[in-house]
Amino acid sequence: xxxxxxxxxxxxxxxxxxxxxxxxxxxxxxxxxxxxxxxxxxxxxxxxxxxxxxxxxxxxxxxxxxxxxxxxxxxxxxxxxxxxxxxxxxxxxxxxxxxxxxxxxxxxxxxxxxxxxxxxxxxxxxxxxxxxxxxxxxxxxxxxxxxxxxxxxxxxxxxxxxxxxxxxxxxxxxxxxxxxxxxxxxxxxxxxxxxxxxxxxxxxxxxxxxxxxxxxxxxxxx
Ligand SMILES: N[C@@H](CCC(=O)N[C@@H](CS)C(=O)NCC(=O)O)C(=O)O
Numbered sequence: 001x002x003x004x005x006x007x008x009x010x011x012x013x014x015x016x017x018x019x020x021x022x023x024x025x026x027x028x029x030x031x032x033x034x035x036x037x038x039x040x041x042x043x044x045x046x047x048x049x050x051x052x053x054x055x056x057x058x059x060x061x062x063x064x065x066x067x068x069x070x071x072x073x074x075x076x077x078x079x080x081x082x083x084x085x086x087x088x089x090x091x092x093x094x095x096x097x098x099x100x101x102x103x104x105x106x107x108x109x110x111x112x113x114x115x116x117x118x119x120x121x122x123x124x125x126x127x128x129x130x131x132x133x134x135x136x137x138x139x140x141x142x143x144x145x146x147x148x149x150x151x152x153x154x155x156x157x158x159x160x161x162x163x164x165x166x167x168x169x170x171x172x173x174x175x176x177x178x179x180x181x182x183x184x185x186x187x188x189x190x191x192x193x194x195x196x197x198x199x200x201x202x203x204x205x206x207x208x209x210x211x212x213x214x215x216x217x218x219x220x221x222x
Contacts, residue, residue, distance in 0.1 A: 003028040004058035006048065008035045010216040012110075012167035013067040014055035019163040020071050022210030024078050032217075068098065071160050083160040094154045097161035101153065101168075105139020108132040109168055113186070114175045122180035133186040136172060140195050143169075147197035151204060158205065166205055169198060174219070
C-alpha cells in the first residue's frame with residue numbers, strides 16, 4: 001500500500017508526518033509542493049485541503065490533513081512500531097506531552113522568533129523577537145529538564161511526542177544560530193551549552209534510520 005503525501009520542504013507540520021512514515025517503514029509517494037509558486041493554493045490542492053495547508057495525506061480515496069491527526073491515523077492503521085504507546089498509561093502520557101509541547105511556548109518559538117527571523121524582520125521587530133525569545137527559552141528549559149530524566153519526551157521510547165516536536169526545535173536552532181539572532185543576542189547560538197539534553201535528544205533521533213530521508217531538502221548543504 002502506498003500513501004500520497006503532499007508537503008513543502010521545511011514545513012514542520014509536514015516534517016513530522018514524514019518522520020512517522022519513515023519510522024514506521026511505510027511506502028509513500030512524495031508530492032513536494034513549491035510554496036513560492038503557491039502550489040498549495042491551486043484548485044486541485046484546495047480540493048484536498050480547503051485550508052490550503054500542508055501536510056495532506058491521501059490513502060486511496062481517503063484524504064486527511066492536520067499533521068497530528070495524520071499521525072494518529074497512521075498509528076491506527078499500522079500499530080507497529082508504536083508511536084502512541086502500547087498501554088493506556090503510555091498513550092495518555094504521550095498525548096499529554098504532545099499537548100504540553102504544542103501549547104506552551106510553541107507559538108513564541110514559531111511565530112515570535114523563527115518566522116520573523118526567516119523573514120529578515122530583525123531590524124524592525126527586534127524588540128518583539130527578544131520578548132518572544134524569553135518565552136522560547138522558558139520552553140527549552142522545561143524540555144531540557146524533561147530530557148534530563150528520560151531519553152525521549154514521554155519516556156524510554158521514541159514516540160509521537162518526539163517526532164511532533166523535533167522539527168520545531170530544529171527550526172529554532174537553525175534560525176537562532178543565524179547572524180540576526182546573534183546580533184539581537186537571543187541566546188540560541190550557544191544552544192548546546194544551555195540545553196545539552198535537548199542536543200543529545202536531537203542527535204539520538206537524527207541517528208535513527210529514516211531521519212535523513214525526511215530532512216528538509218532545501219536545508220541540506222547549508
Ligand atoms: N495545524 C496544521 C498546520 C498546517 C500548516 O500551518 N502548514 C503550513 C506549513 S508548516 C502551511 O501549509 N502554510 C502555508 C499557508 O498557510 O499558506 C497541521 O498541523 O497540519
